[in-house]
Every structure is written in structure tokens, then in C-alpha cells.
Amino acid sequence: MTVPALVCFAALALAGCSDDDSDSSAADPESGTSEEAAPEPESEPEAAEEESPAAAPKEVEVTPPGTKLKIGEQAVVPYDRAGATGHIGITVTGVSDVDKAAFDAALGENGDADITPFCVEYTIENADGSDLGGSYPPDLVGTTADGGETGATVFGADVEGCAEGVAPDEFAEAGASYETKRLQGAGPGAAVAGASYEEDDYEDKPIVWTP
Template sequence: MNRTRMTVLALASAAALALTGCSDDDSDSSSADLESESSQEAAPDPAAAEEESPAAAPKEVEVTPPGTRLKIGEQAVVPYDRAGATGHIGITVTGVSDVDKAAFDAALGENGDADITPFCVEFTVENADGSDLGGSYPPDLIGTTADGGDPGATVFGADVEGCAEGQAPDEFAEAGASYETKRLQGAGPGASVAGASYEEDDYEDAPIVWTP
């Protein structure tokens, strides 16, 4: 009798231990699952962090003083404020080339003048401070003689094949980004265009002038 009771108790104790072991394993597994879910929820989203990061502020630049005279190939840095786009740009006049007179007269139509000889001012525009100037228009450069004087004619708002005004690309928003553009200009009888001047805003009374 006693021997039978002891056997039953031993079996019951073993079953209890087995149940206890299963309970501990389930508890450990549940804790691990909760820790894993918590880690996944807490992990930062790189894309969201990038979206929330503020845009870099434009860097400070030194502007070229009014009245500065430069050689073709040298850069001037000036403020830019047109059509809601503001910042600073670098302007480098890279050369002046001849333009076909017949094409020029055709482009001007009734506004043409037989006494005007056409020239093309070629220059590069650079984003100087990192402001977003995407899609902005280039500055209006005016042709000058070789010594920086008035060539006797000024042309506005005309393009011919080979001398058309370009526009900043949409991604023109980083310091150092640049694009090439051109400006059609003219000279009166006995004169020619060999340089250019920048006369906008603060430079109206004392332009920046590029000469050979």
C-alpha cells in the first residue's frame, strides 16, 4: 500500500516539474518576442530623419565692389534677387564672338537697324552661396568696347541661332553649380563689342566691367 502511494506521488511530482519547465520556456519566449517588437518600434526611420533635417543655410560670400574692372575670364560675385529667387551668383565673361548679320536682322524684324553690327557675349553663371536658384534667369550683361566704353548700340530681348540666352537648370541649388549662357549685343558704326558690363541694382551707377 505504501509502495503504491509513493509511486503515484513520484509520478505526480515529475508531471508538475514538466509543467513548470514548459511554463518557464513559454515565459522566456514571450519576453523575447516583446523585446524584439519593442526594438523594431524604437528603431529610427532614416528617411523620416532626412526629411526633417533643415536645408543647409547659404554660406557667406564676399561680393565684388561696384566699379570693379576685370579681365575676361575673371569672376565677379554679386547679389541675385529676381522673380522670388535670392542669393549670390558668380559671373565670368568667357568671350565675345561675331554673329551673322542676316540672322540678326531677321530676329529683330522691324526693330532691326542696318547700322548695328551684332556680337555674342558668352559667360558662365555659378551658384556662389548654395541658395536655391533653380530655374532662375541669367543676369543682363551689356556689351562694351575693348576699353570698357559704350559701343553705340544696345540690344534687349533677342536671340539668334548660336547666341541664345540660357536658363539655370532646376538643380541649380548647390554652391559651385554652374551653367553657360549667352547674350546678343550690338555695336554702332565704326565700333565693336569686345567686353561686357554688369549694371543691375547696386551696380547701376558703377558697373563691373570685363575687358580683354
């Protein structure tokens, strides 16, 4: 009776091993059966790159009305034209002669034989980083060497070599600059040697550049 009992125990043990192997093979990825894989989480769409906000205009020190400067020195003034506002730097860089015949032709009926033409040359700089793209420069007025009146003022005329410039479209960063010119004239016995800025708050006390 001992032998059959041992055989029975062994059979049961073998059956138990068989059940364990069956369970482990179902979980084994290399077995014939496979568990259904869980779906991978959908990746979140990449957030759209946000444009960095434009930098706020920086504070600048404005040149007081009535300031006297030398040619080559800069004045900083408020700018407000056609919806463009900010601050600009103005530097008169020189005054040059203009061909009289070309000047008379440009003025036509408004020409005057007694007026001697000159070209005021200056640079405009974006002082505070405001968007001033496409803006027009201020109109400077010619002065004598001591800052006085020249006896003649020219408006709205250009000649070859002395034409008004316009700010480029990307004129929106502090330090950006462009060159421009202004046709002016002097009466008999006078000459244009400097310039003045007489707009807005500077009408009664202009900023004046002299040699």
C-alpha cells in the same frame, strides 16, 4: 515494532519525494504541463527618417561696384529676381561674331543696317548655395575693348548660336554653374569686345570685363 516504524518512515520519505517531483515537473518545460508564455512586448515602430534640413547659404565676398576685370575673371554679386535670392558668380568667357542676316531677321522692324551684332558669352555660378533653380541670368551689356559704350544696345533678341540660357532646376548647390549668352550690337566704327554688369547697386558703377 522497529521494522514497521522504518517502513513508515520510508513511505513518508517516498511520498515527500513524489510531491517534489510533481512540483518540479510542472515547472519543467519538457513535462506534460506547460506554463502560459508571457506575451512578447510589441516592437516600437521604426521612426520615420527625417529629412536633413537644407544647408544655410554660406557667406560670400561681394565684388564692389566699379570693379574692372579681365575676360575670364569672376565677379560675385547679389541676386534677387522673381522671388529667388542669393549670390551668383559671373564670368565673361568671350565675345564672338554673329551672322548679320540672322540678326536682322531676328530684330525684324527693329533692325538697323548700321548695327553690327556680337554675342557675349558668360558663365553663371551659384556662389552661396541658395536655391536658384530655374532662375534667369543677369543681362550683361556689351562694351568696347576699353570698357566704353558701343553705340548700340540690343534687348530681348536671340539668334541661333546666341540664345539666353536658364538655370537648371537643381541649381541649388554652391559651385553649380551653367552657360548663357547675350546678343549685343555695335554702331558704325565700333565693336563689342567686353561686357558690363549694370543692375541694382551696380547701375551707376558697373563691373566691367575687358580683353
